[in-house]
Structures are given as structure tokens and as C-alpha cells.
Amino acid sequence: xxxxxxxxxxxxxxxxxxxxxxxxxxxxxxxxxxxxxxxxxxxxxxxxxxxxxxxxxxxxxxxxxxxxxxxxxxxxxxxxxxxxxxxxxxxxxxxxxxxxxxxxxxxxxxxxxxxxxxxxxxxxxxxxxxxxxxxxxxxxxxxxxxxxxxxxxxxxxxxxxxxxxxxxxxxxxxxxxxxxxxxxxxxxxxxxxxxxxxxxxxxxxxxxxxxxxxxxxxxxxxxxxxxxxxxxxxxxxxxxxxxxxxxxxxxxxxxxxxxxxxxxxxxxxxxxxxxxxxxxxxxxxxxxxxxxxxxxxxxxxxxxxxxxxxxxxxxx
Numbered sequence: 001x002x003x004x005x006x007x008x009x010x011x012x013x014x015x016x017x018x019x020x021x022x023x024x025x026x027x028x029x030x031x032x033x034x035x036x037x038x039x040x041x042x043x044x045x046x047x048x049x050x051x052x053x054x055x056x057x058x059x060x061x062x063x064x065x066x067x068x069x070x071x072x073x074x075x076x077x078x079x080x081x082x083x084x085x086x087x088x089x090x091x092x093x094x095x096x097x098x099x100x101x102x103x104x105x106x107x108x109x110x111x112x113x114x115x116x117x118x119x120x121x122x123x124x125x126x127x128x129x130x131x132x133x134x135x136x137x138x139x140x141x142x143x144x145x146x147x148x149x150x151x152x153x154x155x156x157x158x159x160x161x162x163x164x165x166x167x168x169x170x171x172x173x174x175x176x177x178x179x180x181x182x183x184x185x186x187x188x189x190x191x192x193x194x195x196x197x198x199x200x201x202x203x204x205x206x207x208x209x210x211x212x213x214x215x216x217x218x219x220x221x222x223x224x225x226x227x228x229x230x231x232x233x234x235x236x237x238x239x240x241x242x243x244x245x246x247x248x249x250x251x252x253x254x255x256x257x258x259x260x261x262x263x264x265x266x267x268x269x270x271x272x273x274x275x276x277x278x279x280x281x282x283x284x285x286x287x288x289x290x291x292x293x294x295x296x297x298x299x300x301x302x303x304x305x306x307x308x309x310x311x312x313x314x315x316x
Contacts, residue, residue, distance in 0.1 A: 050074045050103075063087040066102065068095030075104045082109040082131075090137070090146060093119030098141035101149075105134040109154065121145035130154025187211050265298030265306075268313060275310030284315070292316040 010017075015035035023030045051071040055064055060083035066073055068091045075088070088104060090096075106129045115125040115137075125148050126135050133154030137146040170176040187206030194200045204211040215223045215230075223230045265281045268274065285300030295312045296304065306313045 052076065054078070056080065057083070057086070060084045061086065063089060065089045066091050068092055070097075072101040073103070075102065077104065077106040079106070079108040079110070083111070085112040085114075086110045086129075087114040087116055089116040090118045090120065090122075093117070093144060096120065096139045096141070098139065100139040102137045102139075102146070103134065104136075105132075106154070107132065109133075115146075117146060119144075122148075124148030124151075126151050126153060128153065265296055265313065268306075268308075271308050271310060271312055274308040274313075276308065278305065278307045280305050281313075286315060288315065290315055 013034055015033065015038075017034050018031040019034065019037065021030055021032050022028075049072055051069050052074045053064075053066065054076045056078045057064070058080045062079075062083070064075060064077065064087070066075060066089065073091070077086075079086075090102065108129075109131050110129040113126060113128050115122050120139070121144060122137075123145055125137065125146070126133070131154050133152055135151035136149050138149045139146050164179050165181075167175045167178045185206075187204065187208055190201075190203045190205040192201040192203065202213075204213040217223050264283045266283075268279065268281070269277070280303055281296060281298070282303045283298045283300055284302040284304045284306075285297045286294060286304065287302050288304060292315060294315045296306045296315050304315050307316050308314070
């Protein structure tokens with residue numbers, strides 16, 4: 001049998017190429033293809049950079065204590081169900097080395113998560129897990145602190161409060177909702193959903209007894225509801241298909257000369273307080289042929305000038 005030095009060399013390898021192995025199971029020399037060798041490596045290779053810790057807690061409130069390690073640590077948590085609380089205690093700070101990483105993954109939701117530094121400061125670690133959540137910490141020896149360098153909260157997570165300093169982004173990375181903070185604010189917006197048959201609500205809430213809700217458009221833009229401009233009380237607007245059923249107040253309370261203001265008869269001020277006032281109504285059943293001084297009757301479609309004698313609104 002030739003020695004290795006006597007064999008011809010090859011410049012490339014194929015999956016079917018063979019190597020010689022000493023078979024412990026058969027106690028003799030045999031051959032193995034490179035594809036078989038690759039499969040062996042894939043099945044048995046473990047990264048020397050990470051020490052893997054796997055735990056399957058069965059009760060809420062468990063504490064995963066990570067032991068001191070000279071390697072990075074990958075902690076895999078497989079709870080038997082969603083738990084209300086859990087604690088992950090990091091290795092003793094005296095055993096940690098600069099740049100050490102700890103990656104934690106969890107297959108079920110944990111509502112309240114505590115990451116204990118065990119002598120080191122924790123910066124940015126999550127306080128809850130959703131299903132499939134993970135986070136990664138990196139140790140800085142100079143500051144004696146673990147920093148969260150990446151995290152995903154998982155599929156569904158419940159939070160009591162979330163602090164957002166700027167904006168929520170859409171799937172394309174564009175601003176979807178922006179936030180602007182006010183120092184010492186006591187009032188806020190509350191969004192409420194509704195049961196079957198009930199409306200949802202966007203409400204002004206807070207410490208003040210009376211709080212206005214200000215919807216602000218930009219430039220010449222308008223505030224709309226269902227695609228239609230909301231009626232403005234301080235600017236000129238053309239109203240379409242609007243029916244007035246209640247009282248019309250100061251806009252029709254005119255004295256002296258005739259006014260171009262149009263109103264419904266039943267929307268005018270009471271005659272007892274409007275003596276000498278004049279206006280034009282748009283719902284009279286009569287026309288001017290009824291005669292000057294005739295008591296105006298509403299419910300029609302005629303426009304006629306009217307005046308008040310202190311008892312009735314009369315045509316004229």
C-alpha cells in the first residue's frame with residue numbers, strides 16, 4: 001500500500017471523493033466520501049464562540065441563573081406555557097470579560113421579565129417577551145455594564161407604558177405617526193375601542209376639567225370627516241345638503257335696515273325679545289301677495305322679508 005507522499009495530488013474535490021478512516025465500530029481501515037464527512041461536521045459542529053444553555057421552566061416566576069463562562073453564552077428558554085413573570089440573572093460580574101455577549105431567546109410569552117445584572121449595570125434590556133422574542137447583551141468592562149445591542153419582542157407582548165421619543169415607522173421605514181412632547185403635560189389623547197353596535201372613540205383626557213380637542217390641518221388643507229370638510233365656525237364655507245333644525249341665534253338677530261341674512265322662521269329669536277328686528281326667511285308658506293303685515297307662517301319654500309312687532313314675525 002503506497003504512503004501518502006507517493007500518491008498523486010488533486011487540485012479540486014468532489015462530494016464523492018473518498019478519504020481513509022479508521023473505523024472504531026469495525027476495527028479496521030475503511031473509506032468515507034467527503035459528503036459523508038460534511039454531514040458528520042454539520043450534525044456535530046458547535047461554535048466554540050458560544051456556550052449553549054437550554055432550559056424548560058414549568059412554573060411562572062422562574063429564575064434562570066447563568067453561570068460564569070469564559071465564552072459567550074446563548075440561553076434558550078422553552079417554557080411549558082406563557083408565564084406572568086421570570087428572572088434572568090447574568091453571570092457574576094467578576095467573571096465577565098470585555099466584549100462578552102449573551103443572547104437570550106424564548107419560545108413563549110413572559111409578561112414581566114427581569115434581567116438582573118449580578119453586580120453589573122443593565123442598559124436597555126427588555127421588560128417583557130412575546131412568543132419568539134430574543135435580545136442580545138454585550139459587556140463593557142470599563143463601565144461595568146451590560147448593553148442591549150439588539151432585541152425583538154416577539155409576536156404579541158403586553159406593555160403598561162412605552163416611551164417613543166420620535167415616531168412610529170411603517171414597513172418601508174417611513175414615518176407613520178410622529179410624536180411631540182410637551183413639558184409637564186397633564187392632558188392627553190385616549191383611544192378606545194367599542195363593543196358590537198358601539199362607536200370607537202378618540203377622546204381628550206387628562207387632569208383639566210375642560211379640555212379642547214384641536215385637529216390641525218396644514219396650509220390650505222382642511223379637517224374632514226368621511227371625506228367631507230368639517231363645518232368651520234371661524235371661516236367662510238359653502239355648506240351643501242345641510243338641514244338646520246334648531247335655533248339660529250345672533251346671526252339673524254338684526255336691527256334697523258333689512259339684512260341679507262337668510263333664516264328659518266322657527267329658528268328666529270322669540271318675537272317678545274325681537275321687536276324692530278328684520279331679516280329674510282327662506283321657508284315661508286306665503287309670498288308677498290299675502291300682504292304687508294301678514295303673520296309669517298313657516299314650513300314652505302318661499303323667501304320673504306319679515307319684521308317683528310314684538311308679538312309676531314310679519315311679512316314686510
